[in-house]
Amino acid sequence: MLQIENLHAGYGKVEVLHGISVAVPKGKVVTLIGSNGAGKTTTMRAISGMIKPVSGNISLNGKNITGMTSSRIARSGLAHSPEGRRVFATLSVTDNLLLGAFPRLTYGRERGDVQGDLERVFELFPRLRERKSQLAGTLSGGEQQMLAMGRALMLNPDVLLLDEPSMGLAPLLVSEVFRIVSELKGRGITMLLVEQFAAAALNVADYGYVLENGRISCHGPADQLKNDPAVKAAYLGAAH
């Protein structure tokens, strides 16, 4: 579904990713774990076109999307719920969600049942329904995260990128986020998940990659990584 081969990317002259390869098969949840500054968010940004890769190859559904603008990549069926949520503060919750379906409402993607999908997002996140006319900027952090995820789902994406959905949330909300991720997995949505809570991410994922200083240091089925002594020591910690 989503194939990343030998990706080099960075900001200006600073290269952050030194040739990483990741595969996200259809219907699977793949997680990318690693410490701060390892390049997780940079990987996500390079995939969705927020930054231009220096070299390498990214393909979605067999179609080469390397170097395309983020808007064209979104129209090709990739949704990215970015780090820091990035909801449209001056627009209502409903408008934010409708904009997630922009390619379906305009061109580039099959329209389908947008209203029905809006209902389904409200079922998944009942808090958003309660606040549907409120401006997104006035939502709490947890609600904004729900909105960012709901907005990405509105594309009806082939692949969903979730970047740090639990960042800055209270523990109760963190488990709520992971409950929703497994719910989405149950619906067969293909996902690439970046998380700092490595243990929880590996619990929900099928496959995992460990990113270290811009390189993949190891990868394997999630169950296997969970029990890998090196991964355990570096990322899972004693608390888990």
Added chain:
Amino acid sequence: MEILAQLVVSGIALGMIYGLIAFGYQLTFATSGTLNFGQGEALMLGALVGLTLVGHMSYWLMIPLVIVFGALQGIFVERVGVLPALKTKSEFGWIMTTISLAIIFKNVAENIWGHDDITFPSPLPTAPLQFFGIRVLPMEILVVVGALAIILAVELFNRKSIYGKAVVATSSDRDAAGLMGINTGMVITFSYALSSMTAAFAGVLIAPLTLTGATMGVVLGLKAFSVAIIGGLNSGMGVIVGGLILGIAETTTGYYISTGYKDVPGLLLLLLVLSIKPAGMFGKSVIKKV
């Protein structure tokens, strides 16, 4: 009292024009953080193109053509002047390019239409109407109605249509808008088209009340800029109020003090707003919870 009412009424028409041009500043600032400092020249070109066209057709038929011309002129400014600056991430390049283009437009206009100011034939009767002893030119009513109509049309588009929401999304967070599949470059070009279009429209609205000429845009563009600052560059309707305040302040000062001082209250107000509430009288600071 009657004189004051008369001055207020005259100030309103002038103020609406300031408001309309200031509205144009807001449109591009919202999407790209840049301003077209040639807004006054866009107005002037609109008025002069309109003047040439009314020689061949009615005023009403000319308006849609001038609107199309204004939109194309805005696209030209964005492509030639602003886009290269945005691409190279030049922080202030667009200031110089839009000012340079404005000077070029003024020179071109001087060469085509000459240096002298020309009267623009009024489409409406020039005899004033009387309301409770206050005289109102039919053209002044048209200015107010026309300006409000175009501002409302744009606001309605932004609030109701998915394309308008895409424009608002681009102003709110350009990168995130891109992730929604919105072609944000196109949105910026569109905002320049819309901005110059409103200026050109303002030009043919005001032209029958004033004189038309290559230099007519300079002062109007500058005053509208201070209106945009007074009202708030991100405040939507604030520019109308800001425009009216400036327009009325000018006509009343011109009468009660001296026409030589008519620009002073507006500029004083500008200094006051900048020192007390830099976001503008109606500028919103977005509430953002983290």
